[in-house]
Amino acid sequence: MSKALFSTRVAGVVGQGWLVGGFLFLYLPILTLIIYSFNASPLPSVWGGFTFEWYTKLLDDSEIIAGLWLSVKIAFLSACLSVVFGLLAAFALVKYKRFTGRTLFSGMVNAPLVMPEVIQGVSLLLLLVSVQKAVGFPERGMMTILLGHSVMGLAYAAVVISARLQDLPPQLEEAAMDLGARPWQVFHLVTLPMISQSLASAWLLTFSLSLDDVVITAFLNGPGSTTLPLVIFSRARLGLSPSINAVATLIIVAVAVCVTIASIWLARAERRRAAEISAAQRSNP
Numbered sequence: 001m002s003k004a005l006f007s008t009r010v011a012g013v014v015g016q017g018w019l020v021g022g023f024l025f026l027y028l029p030i031l032t033l034i035i036y037s038f039n040a041s042p043l044p045s046v047w048g049g050f051t052f053e054w055y056t057k058l059l060d061d062s063e064i065i066a067g068l069w070l071s072v073k074i075a076f077l078s079a080c081l082s083v084v085f086g087l088l089a090a091f092a093l094v095k096y097k098r099f100t101g102r103t104l105f106s107g108m109v110n111a112p113l114v115m116p117e118v119i120q121g122v123s124l125l126l127l128l129v130s131v132q133k134a135v136g137f138p139e140r141g142m143m144t145i146l147l148g149h150s151v152m153g154l155a156y157a158a159v160v161i162s163a164r165l166q167d168l169p170p171q172l173e174e175a176a177m178d179l180g181a182r183p184w185q186v187f188h189l190v191t192l193p194m195i196s197q198s199l200a201s202a203w204l205l206t207f208s209l210s211l212d213d214v215v216i217t218a219f220l221n222g223p224g225s226t227t228l229p230l231v232i233f234s235r236a237r238l239g240l241s242p243s244i245n246a247v248a249t250l251i252i253v254a255v256a257v258c259v260t261i262a263s264i265w266l267a268r269a270e271r272r273r274a275a276e277i278s279a280a281q282r283s284n285p
Contacts, residue, residue, distance in 0.1 A: 033245050033248055033252075036242065037055075037248070037249040038051060038052065039051070039242050039245075040053065042241065054245065055246045055250075057243055057246075058246055058247055058250075061243060063226075064231055064243065067226055067227050067228035067230065067231040068228045068251075070225065070226070070227050070228070071210075071227040071228040072211070074142060074145055074146050074210060074227065075149070075207045075208075075210040076207065077146055078149035078150045078207075079153065079207035079210060081150040082149075082150050082154050082156070082157045082202070082203075083161075083199055083202050083206065085150070085154045086154050086156070086160075086161055086206075087195075089109045089154065089158040090157075090161040091161075091165065093105070093106055093109070093158070093162060094166055095165070109154070111155070112152050112154070112155040112156075113155045113159070117152075117213075117215035117216055121148070121215050121216045121218065121219030124144075124147070124148045124219065124220060125219045125220060128140070128147065128220065139222060140220060140221065140222030140225070141221065142225050144220040144221075144222070145216075145227070147220075148216045148220045149217075152209065152210075152216060153205075153206030156205055156209060157202035157203075157205070157206050160198050160205060161195060161202055163198070164194075164195045164198035165191075165195060165198075168191065168194055172194075173186050173190055173191060176189070197266045197269055197270065200262055200265070204258070204262055211228075211229075211251075212229055213229060214230065214233055217230060218230060218233075232244055232247075
């Protein structure tokens with residue numbers, strides 16, 4: 001065996017080892033959590049047999065159910081707002097290269113990506129408290145959490161959508177305008193369908209970020225607005241119970257199903273779009 005071939009095989013084995021180790025590091029804790037959600041023992045570190053007891057007890061845990069429902073509502077609404085405003089921000093930054101204040105606007109859009117969440121939470125708290133004292137709205141609760149999560153999610157959505165907008169061939173939009181389409185029609189009929197996959201990806205990303213956020217939520221929540229991450233965090237200080245493992249398992253399963261469905265839909269949409277482009281190129285040599 002030559003030295004070069006031996007080095008190549010060693011490099012391949014080492015690379016595969018790092019890959020397996022990385023996957024184990026990421027997913028072994030999740031797998032352990034799922035297994036211990038069926039633990040009959042109330043002690044999280046002692047296996048006492050297999051049971052569904054903790055899943056049935058979730059139905060009687062009003063605090064967890066209320067926190068989960070509030071988290072899902074906030075995550076859904078904040079994801080929608082983040083995608084809408086992220087799309088507007090990305091469209092302005094990509095399509096309009098020069099306008100007054102562009103550098104400042106770009107910095108403000110990207111600031112939440114690099115700013116610690118503690119700083120964001122304190123800043124938003126001071127701002128919203130000042131606004132509430134001035135105009136009497138909004139009260140600390142679901143609305144303030146929604147605003148905070150939307151500000152955070154806007155930055156992530158803008159990055160995802162901007163990457164897709166930059167890859168779009170401008171000839172398609174120019175051709176539509178040459179055929180008489182108005183700017184709104186070009187955006188609605190040409191641009192929007194071609195970036196639909198990035199919109200879906202941005203929505204899933206911002207939904208996940210909002211669903212598990214603790215820091216910003218802790219600053220902006222109020223009486224009666226305790227989300228599921230705050231419930232879990234408060235109970236963790238007293239020792240985790242298998243009920244927390246059970247609700248976490250349900251969330252993991254739900255997220256996995258949604259991501260799988262979205263991935264299949266995005267893959268099919270991409271293949272369909274590639275086929276349409278190929279067919280158009282063959283019909284117009």
